[in-house]
Amino acid sequence: MTQILQYLVMPLVHIVVALAAILTFIALNGLILVYVERKVAGFIQRRPGPYEVGPQGLLQPLADALKLMAKQLVMPRGADSILFWAAPLLSFTPVAICLMPIPFGPNLTGWNVNLGILLVLAFSGLNVLALCLAGWSSNNKYSLLGAARAVAQSVAYEIPLLLSVLCIAFTTGSLNFADVTASQSHGLFSWNIFVQPLAFLIFFIAALAETNRAPFDLPEAESELTAGFHTEYSGMGFGLFFLAEYSYMIVVSAVGSVLFLGGWNGPFLSGHWWMLGKIYALILVMMWFRWTYPRVRFDQLLNICWKWLIPLSLMNLLGTALIINLVR
């Protein structure tokens, strides 16, 4: 009886609680990030941003969310209904799993798995399938083009992303986020960003592309493709894609913080506040990028990846492997 309790019920309860906490975190973050993004956009363009709903416009994201929920769900004629409605769900659900293995604090890990990095990379790959399905099932040329771009872009940028993550896995010798965090706990300069600056740069650029953030937001390029893969989605269909985009920003920022910025380790007073601070700092940088850089052309996008990022990350990986072998 106690054994059942120990090996079956307790882990199950643990996972359910962790999932619930993570979903709350995601939903809250969706609201906060929408607000922050619009404020950042406003301030960079020297205007106040949302201001009218609530004090300083704080209730604006709630109003937006209500609007999205109240809207009618419309499906275009000739669309594949199952795939059409499965796509937004498929885009959103893996996010919760991606955040499970990430150590937010010394004792704040949803689910401590040994292959955490692999888990995140595998499940975040599902997103591109969702975008592809959304574009394909919409029966709309813009959606289809957006989906084609999403797939080409994700496939290309997954390689440098993986290679730069691999560098960290080599130096730490583990695919467990907790181990990676622990290996960076010896002061500021043990953080991987100082050990592997190039890998961090490549990781960050590839992460921008993987989350379809500007300047790599080609799958939804408004000026050419209306809204790309989610052209035909209204109401919560669009809302889920939207939430998923912001959630993936959190995922890549969290992964980036753990892999390169020391996770919850701080130069002083280590704790989950450091982790949160790093996540939001990375997200702010992403927003800053979005309102600074114009969108790249599609061939430029692929050129950056195949001609620069992949060779550089390969060289970085080889160099890392060589040094590790020499040191050992």
Add this chain to the structure above:
Amino acid sequence: MTTIRKTLNGLWSLIVGLKVTGKEFCKPWLTVHYPRQEVNNLNTYRGHIELVSLSDDPGKPKCVVCRRCEEICPSDCIRIEMHTPEESHLPDRPLMLISGVPLAGSVAKDPLCEGDKLLRVLDGFYLNYNMCSLCGLCVQNCPVSSLTFSQEVYLAGQKRSDFEFDLLQRLQEDAYKPIKSYH
């Protein structure tokens, strides 16, 4: 070698871009929060044209009815109605082409004069603001500066007819109203 230099230059330009937007982020807002704040240069606003009154009679325009504005308006949005008053106390007489030779069938009173100037009376000054391009030609070309741009910022309407004005009537109405303020 040049490729690498170009790439480095490109990367540097990315940082410059971030610097620019980062600086802008920290500067104060440029936009004006309309219902709570207003811009303080409303007097530079060019609204529809309006007649300028004589300094000694706010109900009378300076206009001498030369019709230059009507003529020059490229959008044809000014229409002037006028008449020449007659010497009512004199009897009708036939028009003369040469003195002493009357024009058959033409009988009229003499026009009223002020000194050696023929008097003309403005009956209506109609502006079709729907067509106006605010080019300012009428304002520039009025010989007696009888036209100016109004500062009516909050003009709004739902029909075309909301933007067809009789400027003369407006002037007369405004003359007996308390002074309007747009600020």
